[in-house]
Amino acid sequence: MMRSVATVLFLGGLTFLLLVITNSLNFGQPPMLIGEAIRYAAPENVGAGNLVTAVVLGYRGLDTLGELSILFAAATAGGLVLGTAHSRAKQASGFILRTGADLMFPLLLVVGLYIVIHGHLTPGGGFQGGVVLAAAFFLPLLARPGESLNHSLLSVVEGLAGAAFIGIGVYALAQGEAFLTPLFDKGVLGELVSSGSLPLLYLAVGLKVGSELASLLMRLAGDDEVTS
Amino acid sequence: MTDITLAVALPLLGAFLLPLLKEPALRWLGRLLGPVLLALTAVIIAFNWTALETPYVVALGNFAPPLGIAFYIDTMALLFALAVPITTLLLWPGINDEQAVRRESLTLLLVASLVGLALSGDLFNMYVFYELAAVASYGLAAGSGSSAGFVAAFRYLLISALGSVVALLGIGLIYFTTGTLNLAHLASLSDQLANPQGLAAFAMLVIGFGVKAELFPVNGWVPDLYAAASKRVSALLAGLASKLAVLVIVRVLLLVFPYEETRQLLLILGILGVISGELAALQARDVTRMLAWSSIGQLGVVFIAFSLPGEAGVVAGIVVALHHLVVKSALFLLADKWGGAIAALRGAGVRSKLAAGLFVLFALSLLGFPPLPGFWSKFLVLSGLAAAGDPLQLMAMAAVLIGTVIEGAYLLRVVVTLYSKPDSEAPPMKHSLANLASTGVFALALIGAALFVMPLWPPLSDMGKTAANTDAYIETVLADPEVKQP
Numbered sequence: 273m274m275r276s277v278a279t280v281l282f283l284g285g286l287t288f289l290l291l292v293i294t295n296s297l298n299f300g301q302p303p304m305l306i307g308e309a310i311r312y313a314a315p316e317n318v319g320a321g322n323l324v325t326a327v328v329l330g331y332r333g334l335d336t337l338g339e340l341s342i343l344f345a346a347a348t349a350g351g352l353v354l355g356t357a358h359s360r361a362k363q364a365s366g367f368i369l370r371t372g373a374d375l376m377f378p379l380l381l382v383v384g385l386y387i388v389i390h391g392h393l394t395p396g397g398g399f400q401g402g403v404v405l406a407a408a409f410f411l412p413l414l415a416r417p418g419e420s421l422n423h424s425l426l427s428v429v430e431g432l433a434g435a436a437f438i439g440i441g442v443y444a445l446a447q448g449e450a451f452l453t454p455l456f457d458k459g460v461l462g463e464l465v466s467s468g469s470l471p472l473l474y475l476a477v478g479l480k481v482g483s484e485l486a487s488l489l490m491r492l493a494g495d496d497e498v499t500s
Numbered sequence: 501m502t503d504i505t506l507a508v509a510l511p512l513l514g515a516f517l518l519p520l521l522k523e524p525a526l527r528w529l530g531r532l533l534g535p536v537l538l539a540l541t542a543v544i545i546a547f548n549w550t551a552l553e554t555p556y557v558v559a560l561g562n563f564a565p566p567l568g569i570a571f572y573i574d575t576m577a578l579l580f581a582l583a584v585p586i587t588t589l590l591l592w593p594g595i596n597d598e599q600a601v602r603r604e605s606l607t608l609l610l611v612a613s614l615v616g617l618a619l620s621g622d623l624f625n626m627y628v629f630y631e632l633a634a635v636a637s638y639g640l641a642a643g644s645g646s647s648a649g650f651v652a653a654f655r656y657l658l659i660s661a662l663g664s665v666v667a668l669l670g671i672g673l674i675y676f677t678t679g680t681l682n683l684a685h686l687a688s689l690s691d692q693l694a695n696p697q698g699l700a701a702f703a704m705l706v707i708g709f710g711v712k713a714e715l716f717p718v719n720g721w722v723p724d725l726y727a728a729a730s731k732r733v734s735a736l737l738a739g740l741a742s743k744l745a746v747l748v749i750v751r752v753l754l755l756v757f758p759y760e761e762t763r764q765l766l767l768i769l770g771i772l773g774v775i776s777g778e779l780a781a782l783q784a785r786d787v788t789r790m791l792a793w794s795s796i797g798q799l800g801v802v803f804i805a806f807s808l809p810g811e812a813g814v815v816a817g818i819v820v821a822l823h824h825l826v827v828k829s830a831l832f833l834l835a836d837k838w839g840g841a842i843a844a845l846r847g848a849g850v851r852s853k854l855a856a857g858l859f860v861l862f863a864l865s866l867l868g869f870p871p872l873p874g875f876w877s878k879f880l881v882l883s884g885l886a887a888a889g890d891p892l893q894l895m896a897m898a899a900v901l902i903g904t905v906i907e908g909a910y911l912l913r914v915v916v917t918l919y920s921k922p923d924s925e926a927p928p929m930k931h932s933l934a935n936l937a938s939t940g941v942f943a944l945a946l947i948g949a950a951l952f953v954m955p956l957w958p959p960l961s962d963m964g965k966t967a968a969n970t971d972a973y974i975e976t977v978l979a980d981p982e983v984k985q986p
Contacts, residue, residue, distance in 0.1 A: 289700070293697060293700050296696065297677075302676055302679060303677075303678060303679035305678070305680045305685075306566060306567060306679060306682075307679065330568075331561065331563050331567055331568045331569070332568070332569055332624075333560065333561050333569075334561075334569045334628075335624065335625055338616070338628035338631075338632055339628060342628070342631050342635050344515070344609070345606060345632060345635040345636045348519075348606055348639055349643075350639075351602055352599055352602045352606070352639050353650070424523075427519045428520055430516075430519070431517050432520070434512075434513075434517075435517055438509050438512060438516070442509060442513075445503050445506070450558060451503065451505035451560055452561045453561050453562040454561065
């Protein structure tokens, strides 16, 4: 009883506080100091058609590496907690489900790769595309209980993709530039091969997110045959 | 190739590559990889320190701040950054079971994020590293495998996630008001934050980052987690991770919110932390819980120290924080075998003399027994408070002194139990060699600091002067006039 009263009081106070703060804010004309500056500088400095990508992989590349690591940490921690193998009732699924999943697989693969590769031109990119790729590999598993993806292959892809992201950053360091400086020629704004090393970074992000999510999903589905 | 960014990149690279080395044939390489990378990281940071003449900025990706992310390298940043790989090396999880790869991966991620926290000069980048540290520590804490550990880790996850959301809200508020995230740029615009919204944002940051720093209202997760997790993880979280979270709050306080109100907020929360932590530690009947509560009290003193204005506050804060880092890590290592009820320790000191001797040494330093460094740390805090002399500061003085008395009561209780006559043929609790060796290194650091107080003082005071100099920070980061007016 006391506990719920305290909870209600706390939540009420918090809501009131947030409302007061929101009310005192000057909506409509936020100062876009950095935002405006990046908007004018980015096309020339980074050469990505998609401004968001210029920020995500260029101006704030280190944050993206951090996000990537957070996802990796979450997957690893999940593995640590769920690490032991479960056995699960293996019930054969029907023809329609299996065929549907098979049909979806190439489609999802193409869409996922498209989103990853066009990340520097259109909305999307490594994170979103990676999730679609993970779904592409996870869907056939849902349709065929008992089968499982190759765990060690997944972790190899995952590790190498993460290492590639850092490797590109360190390569810039070896060239005398700062860590994670975009490399190569920026090319023509809006073309597929443009904005230097950014598409490579997004490819690494896509592969890492995809493999990580696929193995995490499998582990949650209790399909973890390899215990380590 | 001794760029300081490698101190973040190398541990991350190691964490990504470790799972590739889990095959039995390659496992020896994997077991070597972590410690080698940590040593390398420490060498890189130390090298940068010796080469450092004036504070400088690393613009990541060659995007000049405030547009891009910047690392700000001064001696305070390097000191805390250097403490990360060295402490982690001493607390490295050595166990080689089937989960070892994951645990080592998470530890390396924690190292990368903590070094990043020490170096970063960008508010949102700090948040990303803080999140990484938080997620890695959930995993490490839950890795003990016991159900109590899972419950404690889940509770920690909930509190920490709430804290992260609150901190993110604070950052959002700051960005909305000023339109920038770079700390130097924020410092030059800090007038815009000298209003209730700005103070609310600061309070949100303090609450959010305070979760890891064991700040007063958001530290409920501490005792359960430290009691359930492996003692090396507890030492890592209580000793090391909390200090880096404190550093973030201090940077924001010094640069962006150098006001009376913000200092008072930290001071009050610090006082409450000291009182609640020490009183709860006195009640504890279990060694680990006692240490956990005492750690909350000690971090209260850290916050009180950093709330002092100017250079004196920074110096006092650094000394108290580092002292706590060394002492609490070592005490948690000793609690690995002495973790149970205090009463069960009767006579343990007679059976393992070295460990008991070390415990006494650390307990005395924690109490502030001269000439151990703990004395100097408390002396700096108390003299700083006395110099400030406001009623609130005098209250803080009283809290620190009363806290010391309570600390004396519960620490000496353990010491007395250790040396009392064993009443039964209890099984001898042998400390593992690795733990004793690490504790010994911490003891050497403590004694070294006690012996070299005088030579250590000038660099420390310089460090405080540089860190408290906001104008120089702004000047260094935003040297390019083009950047200042985009």
